[in-house]
Amino acid sequence: MADDPEEGMLSWDESVFRNEHVFEIDYVPETFAHRESEMRSLKYALRPAARGSRPLNVIARGPPGTGKTTAVQKVFGELGAQTDVRTVRVNCQVDSTRYSVFSRIFEGIFEYEPPSSGISFKKLFRQITEKLVEEDEVLVVALDDVNYLFYEGEASDTLYSLLRAHEAHSGAKIGVIVVLGPEPRCHRGLGRPRPERLPPRRGVLPGVRPRGNRRHPPRTCRARFPRGRRLDRSPDEVAELTAESGDLRVGIDLLRRAGLNAEMRASRTVSLQDVEEAYEKSKYVHLSHSLQALSDSEIELLEVIAQHDGERAGDVYDAFHDQTGLGYTRYSEIINKLDQLDIIDATYTNVEGRGRSRQLSLRYEPDAVLNRLEGS
Structure with missing residues (x-):
């Protein structure tokens, strides 16, 4: 039938993929290639924990999608299988306050959630440290996407509490892995924790490299597509577009969408056209990921900026205030967060007769931002 929607696509039992599961966001590969030195650094820092001592603290830094979370998950898996060390990974995009971070730690230790109300942070903290001392256990906490604690002004108090837990309760042994992006400006929010309290061991995971110095994209593709499925160029x-975006998650999403495009046209070959068409959606992976972390007021301001793209900060504030009634302090805080998230550019320019003023511009097309806000 000419109007049959399945006409011209592969049947249900046919696929260009060898294993489509590897494209899922929570997939942890059995073989973690090209991160051997970073894995050794993590294991070096955590070895004291396996012997019952407080481990070294670590900063794992690198661009999005370069394997920071996977490295932590792999090492935590080994620790859990071979030792009695407690490990807790906290997604700071979801848990972006000190209290919520320690609630996840409580859940990881006691294996049930703390009461949603009626318990102070001080009591929550004391129950955690008392349990560790009572059981003579070492705890390693990974603060994943810790950037979000900085954006909310919660990083200083959270790190202070974790790194000085042994002072609050003698005998508590806690190590911290801080997982953050490449921007050094994130460190400005540390505030109270002085340099001697910061993690002493740092690891930097390199990002995506352009042609001539890439990390074997053809082999990566072969691991995802069956033999006999020709990939042309x-x-x-995919490697070029991923390098251009600076986010390996774009490349993973791009491979999946390109494969689905080939299947929809009943082809066993993933063509350049499949890749180029897929990129029109995959290039917004970082944007979609970042929008998930925004509050209602932050979304409202982003909508205003999309409608006033490229205008001065003062004019944008007037429109935002008229719409929400929020003051300039909150407005400035949101601007700084959106800038840190790389959703907008807030650059200072010279305005004749007015001195320097910030100009606000989206890093994406306004329609692309608004469409994703409507669908979120």
Whole structure:
């Protein structure tokens, strides 16, 4: 039938993928290639914990999608299987306050959630440290996407509490892995924790490299597509587009969408056209990920900026205040967060007769931002 929607696509039992599960966001590969030195650094820092001592603290820094979370999950898996060390990974995009971070730690130790109300942070903290001392256990906490604690002004108090837990309760042994992006400006929010309290061991995971110095994209593609599925120049194109975006998650999403495009046209070959069409959606992976962390007032301001793209900060504030009634202090805080998230550019420019003023511009097309806000 000419109007049959399945006409021209592969049947349900046919696929261009060898294993589509590897494209899922929570997939942890059995073989973690090209991160051997970073894994050794993590294991070096955590070895004292396996012997019952307080481990070294670590900063794992690198661009999005370079394997920071996967490295932590792999090492935590080994620790949990071979030792009695307690490990807790906290997603700071979801838990972005000190109280919520310690609630996740409480859940990881006691294996049930703390009461949603009626318990102070001081009591929550004391129950955690008392349990560790009572059981003579070492705890390692990974603060994943810790940037979000900085954006909310919660990083200083959270790190202070974790790093000085042994002072609050003698005998408490807690190590911290701080997982954050590449921007050094994130460190400005540390405030109270002085340099001697910061993690002493740092690891930097390199990002995506352009042609001539890439990390074997053809082999990566072969691991995802079966033998006999010809890829033409698609791996090279995927690598170039991923390097251009600076986020490996774009490349993973791009491979999946390109494969689905090929299946929809009943092809067993992923073509350049499949890749190029897929990129029109995959290039917004970082944007979609960042929008999930925004509050209602932050979304409202982003909508205003999309409607006033490229205008001065003062004019944008007037429109935002008229719409929400919020003051300039909150407005400035949101601007700084959106800038840190790389959703907008807030750059200072010279305005004749007015001195320096910030100009607010989206890093994406306004329609792309608004469409994703409507669908979120």
